[in-house]
Amino acid sequence: MNKVLLIIQREYLTRVRKKAFIIMIFAVPLLILAMGGVITLVAKNSDQLTDAQVVKVIDESGVFAGKFKDQQNLKFETTQQSLAQVKTDLKKDDNMSALQIPVDYKQKDAIKIYSRKKPGITLTVKIESEMNDIAINNGMLKNHIDTALLHSVKSDISLNSIEITDTGDAKTDLGANIAVGIACAILIYLCLFIYGAQVMRGVIEEKTSRIIEVIISSVKPFQLMLGKIIGVGLVGLTQFSAWIILSIISTKIVGHAFSSPQGGLMGALSVLQTIPFGSVLMFFLFYFLTGYLLYSALFAAVGSAVDSETETQQFMFPITMPLLFTYLLSVTILFRAPDSPLAVWLSIIPFTAPVAMMLRLPFGVPGWQLAVSMSLMIVAFLFTTYVAARIYRVGILMYGKKASYKELVKWFFYKE
């Protein structure tokens, strides 16, 4: 049996058999599911989660009084009391606020709202929009415009974006695109680090436990490094597969449990269905694998150069920088401009491509950019593996020597 296969087998089995691995398989989907459940609940019933609000309306203009429409959790009471009187009431009740509308309410910032607590943005927005409606209606009436006619014309307008593709127009949902893009970017970022760090820790373990010398009297250092990287990578793939299968099963179950004609969750799911998950998944696997191979080789080289995990800091920083940088950009700016030159460049440079490309994918990426990015990924991981292997073969036998970058370069050029 090939020795690399033996190493892969050991690296894989020792990790998969760990309790932590099995717990992770079940815990993560459960966590995501629980989070999803909480989010839908909150979104559906956010009004009910706050206490009922009462707004005392002190209308000196006489234009608005009595025309406010009560909403769920929001009641308007027109009062004849003076502001001073109302204020004493306000001090007793946190959920009460007073709206003072002066005669010349059209002046800037003339209308004031008083409350013990700072009023929430939703409350002020609601009041503003109601007042605008009332003011417009009043204006219409004054100018003898039939409001009934107006009502019949008026409709609730919201944008529904349609993407034009070669195969036909498809309904898209920008929100879902952003969500999936960011989720994929975060996931690939985390996975590259989690599994890359596992490779590094494995190398350090072999070095500090000194078993390395026994192993490389049986196999070549490169075989050991390759076996470890592939073994840990397979652990990652196993974890993904388990998660995908579990989430398919659980969404089926949850889908049945919550199925109602216009259930929020089902609505969300139908939106998600507009995203081509199959191809997103394929690309995710590709970028995970190539990105993982690229980074884990570097992680292995770092592991070989140090005597303990605490020493890894100085080397880790430059390695993690490009990914961290892209990740931070992705979740803050890039998702708003997925086709900007910055985003395109980041998705082509191999060190940042896994995160940047996963973010861009749900928005659609031109074929040539994908082709360039993917070919560069393959070239890049072959290159880093070559460099890392040369450092690794020397590093694993070096003890007690504080490695510097100069040292690493020297190791790279060592003869066999």
Next chain:
Amino acid sequence: MLSIRNIVKQYAGHTALSGVSLEVERGQIFGLLGPNGAGKTSLIRIINQITAPDSGEVYFNGDKLNQSHIEKIGYLPEERGLYKKMEIGEQMIYLARLKGLSRDEAVKRLKVWFEKLGMETWWKMKIEELSKGMQQKAQFVATVLHEPDLIILDEPFSGFDPVNAEVIKEEILELNRKGATILFSTHRMESVEQLCDAIALLDRSKKILDGKIKDIKKTYRNDIYLVEYTGDQLSFNGAQPFDVVDETAGDDDSYTIRIKLKAGATSNEVLQYLIPKTHINMLQEVVPSMNEIFIEKVNKIA
């Protein structure tokens, strides 16, 4: 069996081996001696193909050293270590399979070894649950499980308590009787003297001496003998065939003298001279220890 020819190995800043040549014969117990930093471990790593020499060649059974020889060599490094969190049984099987053994064969041989060394209950234990000495025992088994032709042991007895050191020594001797060639390295020269058939002495990257122990001792014998006799204390007038180096009085009228033969004299002549004069309990040649030879040799060079 093993022929090392003109090996040079340089690391950045220092030379580990400068033109070292050695011959190890099949069935020998060969001691690679020398102080720390002499280049022993560097040489051993080259034989194990962990590193490659800058120049020079190693021949194994007449063939230039290559990957196929890995399975014929067992190596116990100076710095011992195993996977701490892995079960011993699984770990031994893994290491044996890396050396080309099948799983079934590894299990079969392991059972024999575990029984022999009283390790049967260790199978499911993790390395970190064992004492240092127990770990060393396990590692020794891992070294020899694939029945290598050449067993290389770097400082084999360091870390063993006296009882286990004796057990391991017996096992090494038995493996040697069964045909394995053993290559030791140690900086404690006196410890392997009685074990080795042949030695090589390394100092500061150079081989300064090698050969069969018998031959080396013959070369370095300096005609010093120890004589113990009972009776009246003897006085010597210069007619005797030896010079007295020193003299000590023992209990019960016994005396011990250290003598150096005069040029051309033999031990027989010593006896012939002494027997009429006193009662001789013992006459013994004092052979210099490897340590003494080493110091002498190093001083000569310096």
